[in-house]
Amino acid sequence: MKSIARTFTLSLGLAATVLFLATITIAVWQSQLREYEPVVCRVAAGVLYDAAVVDPGHALTIRSTRGVEQLKSISPNLWYVVSYEKQITEFGGEHRPALPFSLPYGGPIGFSVLNTLDQNSTFCLAVIPWGPSDLVMMVGGAQVRFGQMLMSFVGRNIFPLFLVALAFASMVLIGAWLSGRFVGRGIDRVTRRALAIDPSAPQGSISLDEVPIELKPLVEALNRAFDEINAYIKMQRRFLGNAAHQLRTPLTLLRARIEDVADPPLRIALVRDMRRLTSLVSAMLDLARLQNHAIEKGPIDLADVTRDVLADFSPSALDAGIELSLEQPEEDGTVVQGVEAAVRSALANLVGNALIHARGARRVTATLHRGRVSISDDGAGFSPGDERQLIEPFQTGNAAEGGAGLGLSIVQEIMAAHGGEFIITSTPGGGTTASLRFPEATARAMSDNRSGNVETA
Structure with missing residues (x-):
């Protein structure tokens, strides 16, 4: 899929190019309607000038170039007289009317359209500097193609056309940049509102008030999809x-x-x-109940809850020959906001899971930190990358031992409802650690980072 901004820029650039070329074409066409004879004069004189040759013996000739042949083919009544100093060459003398002056002409430099001596027609007079002297061309009955007129117009106005083209290009770039910014902002607004919707309860919808008109069909489709998913x-x-x-x-x-x-x-x-x-x-x-967010938080002491859970599992651990222990490096900071029954259930799931599924474990340790509690065992562990699979509903670490397969999934839901994290780490042969990290631990880490930055400063 191509970038919208790139596609828009290319489209705008193509449209501007077509508009620019159309403008030039119209300008040339209007110039042809208003000043046809002067334009034809310049084109025909330019063709003859490019074909003129003076050899070392001062013999003046007009080479049979493509431009000259084309000029002759489309101008049945063409005649011209070209002179350089005293050398004169002529074509179509039978069509040439009487001129109002004698040859060679010695007048001023420039382009002119003059009347013939009988006043019945006009002819072009072009005097162009060429070396030590001037090349004089008189042309009548000439006709030129539109493409030749266009090239002549561009050649005479190359600098103004360059400025106009530069202005067009600048307008395209600025317009594309501004349009890209506006489109990007509209998409960003829709994205932020979509991300603000709770994935577990997508009953919210994206407001159409601040959505660009072009994105409203997409947003309406998203809202409809959110409603269906929520239902x-x-x-x-x-x-x-x-x-x-x-x-x-x-x-x-x-x-x-x-x-x-x-x-x-x-x-x-x-x-x-x-x-x-x-x-x-x-x-x-x-x-x-947890998925329906039926939860009301209050202060609970992780140390007290952990001791109670370990006490409840002591008989089972004794029967299994596994030692239960509690480590608490810090004496304070174990109070968190939550539901005691839910946190107790999460810890019971972790301890029970360690006693049942930790193959070869001889010790299960509960470690308390500020806003965090971890349950570790010294069992066989499991391969990295299996953590997500264990949290999925109806998945167990050891199928041979049986089990509902919902324990760790419920722990994940409990921590999500508390705004915390459930983290499992394991090393093959090095045991497994399951941690419950509450928002208080994150807040403390941010505070410690700020304090460290201040002290370093």
Whole structure:
């Protein structure tokens, strides 16, 4: 796809060139209508001047050039007399009328249109300096083509035409630059308004008030597409929430009936499967609520929430032979704005994911910093580039261990709802680190950068 600005510039340049050439053509045509005889005089005299030759013996001849032959072919009544000093050459003497002066002519230099002696016709007199003397040409009955008149006009007015062409080119460049700026500004306004729309809830639309007329059909199509996408997203979220809600009642009844199973191994297996299914339904409900932005923030202490989550998972970690630890290099700055239940759920997902899917892990560590908490393990890790795949819904790090596959996706939604970041880094054989970075951490980093700049200054 070509650049709009480039295409517009080329189009404007082509239009200006056509206009310029048309202007010159009209000017020559008007000149022909007003001053046909003087123009013909100059053209014919120029053709003869280019063909004139004086040999060393001072013999004057008119060479049979292309211009001369063309002049003769289109002028059946052509005659001319050319003289240089005392040398005279003549063509079409039978058509030449009586002249009002004798030859050779010794008058002033220049171009003139004179009447013949009988006053019935006119002829051209051209006196042009040539070496030590003047070349005198008298031409009558000449006819010239429009192209010859055009070339003669351009030759006589080359400097004014250059100035006009320069003015046209300047107008084209300035017009293209200004038009490109205006078009670019219109597109930028549309782009900014499109980027301001929340991708997770594109119910907003781009206002047509400040949109150029040429872009309104495009913006209307975008608004229509946004509305359709928003309706589809709402339908999907509504279906997800309703499905999860409707599943809760049969799950509760099924859980009660499992307790009546007489076979202990079968009952244990059914209870485990029921917990996984219940976890999946709860995760779907949490995901539906977060996607609908049902969140009200308040101050929460990451240190307290992290300790509680680690305490909840201590029995599971003990059974798995994995050590849980907490590191807090800084004693303050762990209070962030958010929803405690949602943050607790995110941390529980990360810790539980590390205990289940971190192959070969012997230790899981929670590290607290200002506005940030990280869960690290010393397991096998995974290959770089798999982070995005793990965050996708219904993807798990270890398919052999089972799992709902919604945990990390819910963590991502929780951090998006809090305006923060969820970052996963891993090194094969070096473990995995999952970090929750809240806006407070970003604000502190910006403050530290400003302070460092001031001190350096």
